[in-house]
Amino acid sequence: MERRNFVLFDIDYITINEEPVIRLFGKSKSCDSDNSNNSNNNSNNSNSNNNNNNNNNNNNNFYERNLVAIDDSFEPYIYVISQNIDQARNEILGIGSYKIKDFEILRKKIFQVETEVLKVIFIHPRHVSGLRDEIRSLDSVDGIREHDIPFYRRYLINNNIFPMSLLEINGEVLNSFETINSDAEIFKLNEPPKSLNKNISDFRILCFDLEVYNPHGMPNSEKDEIIMIGVSSNTGINKVISTKGKDLDFAETVGSEEEMINRFISIVKEENVDIIVGYNSDNFDFPYLKDRAKIYNIKLDLGMDGSHLNFIKRGYGNAGSFKGLIHIDLYLLMRRYISLDRYTLERVYLELFGEEKIDVAGDKIWQFWDSDGEDLVKLFDYSLDDVVSTLKIAELTLPLSLELTKIVGQPFFDISRMATGQQAEWYLVRKAFEDDEIVPNKPVPSSSSRRNKEQNVGGYVKEPEKGLHENLVQFDFRSLYPSIIISKNISPDVLLKKNAYTGEYVENIVSKNLEQYNNDEYFNISPEKCHRFAKEPVGFIPSVIGNVLNERLKLKKAMKETENKQEKKSLDVQQQALKRLANTMYGIYGFLRFRWYSNECAESITAWGREFIQNTMKKAENYGFKAIYADTDGFYAEYNENLIKNISNEDKNVEDKEPEKDK
DNA sequence: CAGAAACGGGG
C-alpha cells in the first residue's frame, strides 16, 4: 500500500463492466518531500525563472506530478419515503431488480423530523434517472428524495472531501488503466480519500487569447486563420505566438498557423498548468481553436488522462473542458464578481485596476495585421496586453473563487460557472448530509405556476426626492438579511404552514409537535402576512448561516492576531468568501427552482427588512439624517446638522445595534 | 401584446 498527498482538481466517473468508477484528477508531491517542512509558504513565490518543469525541484509549493486516483467502491442511491417499506422494496424489485444492487433502511431527518427511509442502491447512476419516475409512481411510495444529485457531487459530499485542497490517499499504483492514456500516475484507492487541513494556494495559472484574421466582421472558423496566440502565466511566460513579429522580443515566430497551435499546446504541457484561463473562452477561443485544430488534425489532448477538449452543455451555452485541467472563463466569473453595465475585458480591467488597456478596434484587426508596419506592432502589443491583463484579473479574482470552491466543496470548474444561489444550494446540500437531513426535492414548477408566481413585495422603496443633494450618507443593510434570518429563525422546517389543498399542516418539526406550540409566544410572527416561525428549535438554514457567520468572525479575529502579511491576506479572502455565501443565502428562498424555496420565508425576510429600514430611517432623522431615497438594501440620507434633535438614550441603543455601514 | 428568439463576451 502506498500513500500520497494529493490536491484534487477535478472529478468524474467512467463505466467499467457496467459499474461506475470514480476518477479523481489532481497533482501530488511525494510525501517525503512534503513532510520536510510543515510550515508552508516559506519558499518564495514561483515568479519567473525555472520554466522547465522537468527538473525535480521540490522547493516550491506546487504539486507537480499528475495523478489520477480510481475508486470503484462508491454506489449510487436514492431515498424512498414510504409508510410500508417492505412493500415498497418488493414493488421496486418488481420493476427493475437487475438495476438494483441493495436496500438499506436508515433513520434520517426530514425537516428535522426523524423518519425511517428506504435507501435504494443502484448498480449504475444512469439507472437512477431510468427508474426514478416508475418508483415515484408506485402505490407504496410516498415520495423519492435526492434522486437528482450527480454522482461525482455525491462522492465529494459523502466523503467529506473538497476540491483544490489537500487529500491523503492510500492505495496501489497501477501500471495502466482503461481510458487513461497519459504519463499520469494511476492510483487505485483502497479507502476513501481523507481531507488534510492544509491550505494550498499556489497554482500554475496560464492565460491565453486568440487573435483572428477577420476581413468580414466576426471571424468564421472555416475560413479565417488564427494569427496570434497570446500566452501569459504566473510561471513567467509572456509571449505572443505568431507567424509574424520576428523583431519583437516577446513574439515567438513560427512558420504556420498549424505550428502556432502545436506550440501553444506544447507550452501548456511543458508548464504543467493547473488552471487555464481565458476571457469568453467558453464561447470564443476554445470553440475557435478546436475548429482550426481540426483542419490540421491536431489533437487538443491537454486532459490529464490524455483526452481532448470537450464541450459540456451548461446553463449558459457550452463550457470548454479538459479532464484534470481546470478551464476558467473569466468573463463568466466577472459577471458575478462585480456589478457593471458591460463586461468587456477593457471595462473590467478599468474597473479593477483603474487603467486603460491598449485597444485595437475589433473590426480593424485584419487591417493592422496586413499593414506590416507600426500598426502590426500595435496589434502585437494589444495581443500581449490582452493576455497580461487577463492574468492580472485572474490573479486578483481567482483567490475568492478558490475559497468558495473549498467551502462549497464542488469542482472549481463548476463553481466558476455557477450562479451564487447555486453555490449556496450545493453548500446547503453538503451541510444537510452532515446533519443527516434529507435534502428537499427541487420544486418543479410548471410554466403556468411560474407565471402565476405571486410577485414578492420585495424591499421597501422610497422614491428619491428630486434635486441635488449634498453630504449624502449611505446606509447599507445588505448584510442585514442573514441576521434577520437568524434572529427570526426563518426556515421552512420551523414554519407553520397549511397545505393549500388539504388544509393540513405541512410536515416539519413544528407541525409534528403542535401541542407544544400552543401559544403565540412560541413564534416569531412576521409583519404584514403574519407567517409564523417557531423560535425553537433552530431552523436548518438559520443554523447554517449562523455557523458561516461564526466562522467568519473567527477568521476576522485570526486576521487581527497574525502579523504574517501573506496569512492575513489568505484569511481575508476566506472571510470574504463566507460573507458572500451568507449574503447569498437569503435569496435562496425567493427563487422558484431552489430546493429550499419558500415564498413565506422570502416574504418574511423582506417584511422584517422593511420594518427595520423604516425604523432605522426614523431614528436616523433624530441624528440629522434626512432620508432622500431608499431601496431594499439600504437608504441614502442627507446630513444636515440643523435637523439634530435631542437624542434619547433609547435611540442611542438602537444606533449601536445598527448593522455594518458602508461609507 | 404575448410569447419567441436573441443577446451578452469574443474578432
Place this chain on the structure above:
DNA sequence: GTGTACGTTTCTG
C-alpha cells in the same frame, strides 16, 4: 450527466 439556461431586450406573429 442521478442537474438543461440567467435576466433582459428585441423580434415576430
